């Protein structure tokens with residue numbers, strides 16, 4: 001891919017870069033994006049209808065089982081070339097913040113260090129009542145496992161629709177956005193708030209905004225540069241074009 005020389009120069013000189021990623025970044029690792037069709041047994045449900053406190057209250061076992069299915073999928077995959085290109089970028093840029101909506105932990109797995117997980121992590125489980133984290137739980141074939149401390153139901157440590165984002169992560173993401181000279185939006189449909197607003201905030205304060213996504217999004221007309229294709233291909237090419 002040909003990158004404008006102006007962009008290459010901006011990146012070479014950049015001191016503060018922030019990146020927002022979404023499910024598209026993990027697609028080439030073999031994970032479904034959030035708004036992709038569900039598979040098999042789950043095809044009859046919309047993810048939006050399972051990822052909510054209301055869904056958990058209505059049918060906790062259904063929600064637990066959906067996350068157990070997704071957790072197993074996450075355990076079976078590895079980071080892809082896009083994740084590794086972002087590690088390389090972090091190595092080259094003095095202040096680099098990776099803000100992710102992904103709950104799969106693949107950025108850290110690849111070696112990214114300054115990662116803000118805005119929507120939690122699917123591999124962590126906590127009590128829905130007392131918040132105690134646990135790494136082991138009993139048989140979940142009949143019902144949702146219970147917390148050993150208080151007897152409450154266990155749930156994934158992810159942010160559901162209608163729930164607040166973790167405060168420290170959100171505040172750090174807002175400040176990294178404010179300070180960024182260059183802001184990337186990668187592999188995200190940009191429709192879920194407040195994450196989607198970060199790119200607009202970056203633009204409003206004068207950052208250079210770059211999108212890398214399989215297809216155009218509502219953000220595209222507002223970007224300075226937009227590249228449409230697979231992030232696992234475009235990101236390594238960009239890193240190579242800038243830093244050789």
Ligand code: OAD
Pocket residue numbers: 021022023024025027028033034035036051101102119159160161186187188189190191192212213214215217229230231232
């Ligand atoms: P989406 O599934 O909404 O969007 C994924 C985006 O990635 C789409 O725009 C695809 O075109 C693009 N895409 C797919 N494959 C790609 C590839 N190989 N390279 C580059 N782009 C690719 O996922 P998110 O935007 O991450 O939150 O969704 C945001 C949030 O919505 C999720 O974190 C989740 C959901 O609500 C919660 O559960 C709180």
